Amino acid sequence: MKWKAIVFLGLLSSFSVAGLTQAGWVQAGEIAYTVRPTELKAKPYSDAVTLARLEQRTKVEVIGQRSSWRQVQVDGKAGWVKMLSLKFNHVDRKAGDTGLATLFNVVTTGSTGSSVTTGVRGLSEDDLKHTKPNPKALEVMDTYAVNKADAQRFAKVGKLSSQSMGYIAEPASGGKK
Amino acid sequence: MKTKLLLLAAMFISTACANMDMNNVMETAGKVAKGPAPISETQEISMGRGIASNLLGAAPLLDNRPVQKYVNQVGRWLTLNAERPDLPWHFAVLDDEDVNAFAVPGGYIFITKGLLVHIKSEAELAGVLAHEISHVLRRHHVEAIRKSTRTSIITDFAKDSLKDSGLGSVLTNLIGVGTELYARGLDKNDEYEADRMGVVIAARAGYDPYGLPAVLQTLQGMNPTHSNLALMFKTHPSLSDRLDLLDRTMSGSMDRFEAQPDLANRFTKVIGQ
Numbered sequence: 357m358k359w360k361a362i363v364f365l366g367l368l369s370s371f372s373v374a375g376l377t378q379a380g381w382v383q384a385g386e387i388a389y390t391v392r393p394t395e396l397k398a399k400p401y402s403d404a405v406t407l408a409r410l411e412q413r414t415k416v417e418v419i420g421q422r423s424s425w426r427q428v429q430v431d432g433k434a435g436w437v438k439m440l441s442l443k444f445n446h447v448d449r450k451a452g453d454t455g456l457a458t459l460f461n462v463v464t465t466g467s468t469g470s471s472v473t474t475g476v477r478g479l480s481e482d483d484l485k486h487t488k489p490n491p492k493a494l495e496v497m498d499t500y501a502v503n504k505a506d507a508q509r510f511a512k513v514g515k516l517s518s519q520s521m522g523y524i525a526e527p528a529s530g531g532k533k
Numbered sequence: 534m535k536t537k538l539l540l541l542a543a544m545f546i547s548t549a550c551a552n553m554d555m556n557n558v559m560e561t562a563g564k565v566a567k568g569p570a571p572i573s574e575t576q577e578i579s580m581g582r583g584i585a586s587n588l589l590g591a592a593p594l595l596d597n598r599p600v601q602k603y604v605n606q607v608g609r610w611l612t613l614n615a616e617r618p619d620l621p622w623h624f625a626v627l628d629d630e631d632v633n634a635f636a637v638p639g640g641y642i643f644i645t646k647g648l649l650v651h652i653k654s655e656a657e658l659a660g661v662l663a664h665e666i667s668h669v670l671r672r673h674h675v676e677a678i679r680k681s682t683r684t685s686i687i688t689d690f691a692k693d694s695l696k697d698s699g700l701g702s703v704l705t706n707l708i709g710v711g712t713e714l715y716a717r718g719l720d721k722n723d724e725y726e727a728d729r730m731g732v733v734i735a736a737r738a739g740y741d742p743y744g745l746p747a748v749l750q751t752l753q754g755m756n757p758t759h760s761n762l763a764l765m766f767k768t769h770p771s772l773s774d775r776l777d778l779l780d781r782t783m784s785g786s787m788d789r790f791e792a793q794p795d796l797a798n799r800f801t802k803v804i805g806q
Contacts, residue, residue, distance in 0.1 A: 388754075423741045424746075439743060439747065439750065440776060442750070443773070478592060479588075479627070479645065482716075483591045484588075484713070484715050487587045487590040487712065488590045490587075493590075493594050494582065497594060497623055500601040500602060500605050500625060501609075502605040502606050502608075504613060506606065507606060507609035507612075510606040510609075510610055511738070514739075514799060515739075516738060516793075516796075518738065518739060519793075522733075524733060524783075526725070526726075526729070
């Protein structure tokens with residue numbers, strides 16, 4: 357019940373702060389920077405018309421998303437850039453600052469600013485070192501399990517169909533050590 | 534080749550030390566050559582249940598059955614598109630503000646509420662779960678536990694389980710080692726591998742494969758000094774390194790899956806119930 361109230365509030369908040377695009381939710385007006393010279397495309401496709409060439413470290417405002425593309429506004433122009441050409445600025449935001457998360461904090465702690473890490477239990481490094489088994493919770497977790505047939509039905513309803521693809525090898529220059 | 538060298542070394546040592554017990558030397562050489570006894574799937578599951586129980590001792594389950602079911606449906610569907618589909622896969626949301634997700638041997642996967650609230654679509658959830666599933670597929674934690682435990686304990690564990698003695702002391706010991714691993718983290722390369730595999734599993738399951746990098750990018754937009762991110766940051770490589778490697782991995786190879794759905798609406802509908 358508590359969860360329902362939290363999520364309901366969260367959703368209300370999302371509606372007020374987020375734009376619902378064709379492809380999903382995006383926090384409106386997030387600021388990001390290009391991490392490399394990047395083409396601003398008219399549409400979210402590699403072969404779409406190039407509207408402008410953005411230099412590395414160009415500041416953009418993210419206004420929408422579709423798969424690997426982000427719709428951005430820059431110098432009054434709107435267009436699309438590859439998501440991984442952007443880096444989000446963390447100066448203006450912090451954990452729990454987005455609409456849904458803020459309301460979770462408000463409802464669960466009654467305050468907007470403080471984080472909840474001082475409780476008796478939790479997932480900090482120290483908590484994990486001193487934890488005790490909770491077999492009852494494990495039994496409850498067992499009851500959430502979904503069998504193969506249910507999973508397949510669930511996929512069908514979502515129009516998800518299996519694709520074939522092999523794993524990708526480590527990039528040539530290797531993983532960062 | 535390695536075995537031969539080890540045996541040669543053992544023989545050299547035994548010749549050099551005339552008064553050394555030959556049987557001991559050969560026994561030791563044999564153990565080193567074979568390494569510790571392998572941990573079977575049944576043992577992996579027993580160990581996993583113990584570790585999962587410990588994690589649940591640190592953070593409670595989110596008390597919302599529809600959300601728990603939904604996360605299991607997404608997760609179980611992903612596992613049907615990967616190796617080890619017959620493991621007893623279990624997924625759960627932990628009612629904790631920390632931003633994190635955990636994979637436990639045997640197929641126990643956890644995601645915190647603190648991370649779930651920053652997720653915007655089913656494809657993003659799938660990306661996170663597929664990363665965790667990959668750790669189980671590659672037995673990353675099992676191997677890490679083996680590496681940080683004395684050979685003799687692992688060997689005893691193998692014997693112990695042959696007798697099917699249940700939660701023996703050796704098992705309890707390994708569960709303790711296993712649980713501490715979540716405070717310490719895996720090898721960086723295990724994390725990179727789980728990222729590379731995770732996006733492929735999401736694509737195979739029919740999702741927009743850019744869910745995982747989207748979540749990593751969202752996390753990148755948060756204040757890294759916030760305490761809710763501390764453990765995740767401590768136990769994982771930097772987000773820029775992970776995104777950089779995913780960028781190199783995905784560009785080109787994932788183009789054909791870009792039109793796959795992200796099911797943002799279904800995600801919002803279920804989470805909003």
